[in-house]
């Protein structure tokens with residue numbers, strides 16, 4: 001005969017565990033940005049304007065009316081459990097919907113900033129659907145080859161060599177990835193950095209090895225742009241790449257040391273001379289790709305020490321420089337840059 005009080009307390013314990021699991025795996029930390037920095041989409045875009053659209057993380061679409069191109073083109077999303085335990089591959093309906101939401105049909109080029117899944121995984125399919133060149137590291141090229149993308153659409157970047165796409169002159173500058181403070185995470189994400197063979201998904205998330213990370217400099221007759229998506233730096237690498245607008249990745253920055261944050265700031269914001277800073281890569285990797293942006297899933301923030309100094313750091317920078325402006329972009333809406 002089962003003991004009723006024991007069963008009842010067992011039930012309560014299970015319920016408690018489920019609640020804890022739900023909290024860590026299905027709720028999100030607040031985004032590390034001030035809602036006041038959010039800009040809205042522009043209802044009217046005058047001909048010749050350079051515009052940007054943001055999907056989330058560092059997926060960006062640039063368009064001057066004649067030429068459109070993308071950074072990353074990542075639209076698949078996976079829950080935290082699938083990421084840790086399962087095998088992942090491009091989500092074709094999500095890619096189709098993502099391109100639709102961005103109103104993309106033709107692209108000149110798609111450029112993953114490095115080869116981790118949250119940047120490079122969907123890019124070959126985006127290239128296949130839009131006719132774009134897939135431009136990036138040799139590791140990114142192997143993601144393209146594993147997907148069966150035509151070799152003629154794959155181009156391996158040469159460090160600091162400018163390439164022309166319409167009126168956009170795009171230069172990839174080799175830089176470093178964010179240095180995860182946690183040694184185990186760093187080992188998992190950054191050791192053995194190259195993908196040396198065509199990568200055929202589904203594969204484990206970290207089979208998308210980092211490859212060579214790049215910053216992207218963009219010169220256009222209307223204005224210049226620098227994109228640093230992963231919060232890493234290599235001293236002096238971005239000297240000489242001034243920009244009117246800087247897209248600054250801040251993911252994980254708050255878990256780093258104050259010294260690291262200051263170096264990152266000096267090597268990106270100060271180096272570029274930009275006063276207009278658009279913050280990217282601050283939203284969750286695992287949450288939905290629609291609706292309001294959130295911070296990272298609680299499990300991730302908990303594992304990365306639980307404290308995030310990002311917003312306090314950014315607010316202190318704003319307080320010190322009256323010319324500095326932070327912006328966050330709306331999802332999918334067209335925003336005029338120049």
Ligand SMILES: [Zn+2]
Pocket residue numbers: 114116177210230
């Ligand atoms: Zn990465």
